[in-house]
Amino acid sequence: MKMSARPVIGINADFFNASKTYSAHARVNAGYFDAILHAGGLPVIIPPLGKEADISEMLDMLDGVLLTGGLDIDPRRNGQPAHPTVQPMAERREMNDKILIQKIVERKMPVLAIGVGMQQLNVYLGGTLFMHIPNDVPKAMPHFDATGGPHRHIVLLEADSKIEDLYGTNELRVNSRHHQAVDQVAPRLRVGARCPDGIIESIESIDPNWFCMGLQWHPEADTASALDLQLFDCFVQSSVRSSDRLQLAA
Numbered sequence: 272m273k274m275s276a277r278p279v280i281g282i283n284a285d286f287f288n289a290s291k292t293y294s295a296h297a298r299v300n301a302g303y304f305d306a307i308l309h310a311g312g313l314p315v316i317i318p319p320l321g322k323e324a325d326i327s328e329m330l331d332m333l334d335g336v337l338l339t340g341g342l343d344i345d346p347r348r349n350g351q352p353a354h355p356t357v358q359p360m361a362e363r364r365e366m367n368d369k370i371l372i373q374k375i376v377e378r379k380m381p382v383l384a385i386g387v388g389m390q391q392l393n394v395y396l397g398g399t400l401f402m403h404i405p406n407d408v409p410k411a412m413p414h415f416d417a418t419g420g421p422h423r424h425i426v427l428l429e430a431d432s433k434i435e436d437l438y439g440t441n442e443l444r445v446n447s448r449h450h451q452a453v454d455q456v457a458p459r460l461r462v463g464a465r466c467p468d469g470i471i472e473s474i475e476s477i478d479p480n481w482f483c484m485g486l487q488w489h490p491e492a493d494t495a496s497a498l499d500l501q502l503f504d505c506f507v508q509s510s511v512r513s514s515d516r517l518q519l520a521a
């Protein structure tokens with residue numbers, strides 16, 4: 272099979288079970304694959320393959336992975352009680368993503384995790400979440416607009432973090448639409464950015480040579496800033512540098 276000279280970036284699809292009006296289907300917000308294309312990568316949608324062997328075969332063809340946003344991780348699948356504000360994602364997606372993330376981490380593939388993707392990365396690597404910010408961190412500022420409209424807030428990038436180096440500034444104004452957040456950061460990860468109220472807004476690997484970054488905001492969204500585009504540039508360039516296939520072809 273002819274492989275692209277561009278870095279091939281996998282994007283995990285969201286998944287919805289069959290309902291009265293729709294058959295079971297996968298979907299992806301266009302912002303995810305348009306951002307990868309704009310940064311010089313070739314996006315490939317990863318459906319919830321489910322089986323380890325199929326996920327491994329898919330990853331063998333990829334140079335990096337973008338983990339997308341969506342609904343919530345179901346706390347009951349991680350030994351925690353249900354929560355009235357949690358809207359669990361489909362079990363098929365969550366089970367798939369768990370295997371996908373474990374293999375990405377084993378292989379140290381470049382990974383950019385956005386929204387619930389960042390939360391999955393943290394949880395599956397041993398960290399925890401606040402189930403509902405207004406309940407768990409009452410003094411926190413709003414992190415979503417209750418009417419569903421656009422909402423933004425400042426984030427402060429940690430000194431000497433990869434994300435600070437990447438954005439070239441220590442303060443950003445980002446879009447925000449989340450009711451959960453990282454509580455305990457997983458081993459092997461560190462905080463990259465916080466909201467002024469202390470809520471963690473970005474995490475990253477402690478290994479400086481591994482592009483493994485999670486963002487609670489959405490750099491792929493229509494409400495993203497011009498600065499966010501360079502994030503995708505850096506992610507795609509990291510995927511080139513770490514790709515044996517592309518290095519051999521160089």
Ligand SMILES: N[C@@H](CCC(=O)NCCCC(=O)O)C(=O)O
Pocket residue numbers: 300339340341342343344385386387388390448449450451452
């Ligand atoms: N559990 C999370 C979900 C945050 C998230 O990924 N939102 C994005 C939804 C839009 C999309 O599909 O990209 C939370 O804290 O709310």
